[in-house]
Amino acid sequence: MPNDENHQPKMLRAKHLTDRYRVTPRTIDRWKNTQVLPPPDLVINNISYWFETTIEQNERENLSARRKPQTDTAA
Numbered sequence: 001m002p003n004d005e006n007h008q009p010k011m012l013r014a015k016h017l018t019d020r021y022r023v024t025p026r027t028i029d030r031w032k033n034t035q036v037l038p039p040p041d042l043v044i045n046n047i048s049y050w051f052e053t054t055i056e057q058n059e060r061e062n063l064s065a066r067r068k069p070q071t072d073t074a075a
Contacts, residue, residue, distance in 0.1 A: 009051045009052065009053065012051075013048065014048055020055075032048070036062075037058065038054055038057075
């Protein structure tokens with residue numbers, strides 16, 4: 001994250017994630033509970049917020065995990 005005094009990190013609510021991934025709010029809840037999504041960076045009045053950079057990092061990690069070749073142990 002840049003160390004610029006005028007830079008405010010973008011915070012995403014679950015609603016932003018439903019739009020981003022085209023899923024229902026229930027799916028976001030399920031993803032939170034099963035660690036598909038990282039824990040929220042901030043919770044205020046029971047509303048979860050993630051830094052956009054946190055979500056982007058999670059996407060990169062999930063994409064790279066899916067791209068790793070599967071080893072076939074049955075020969």
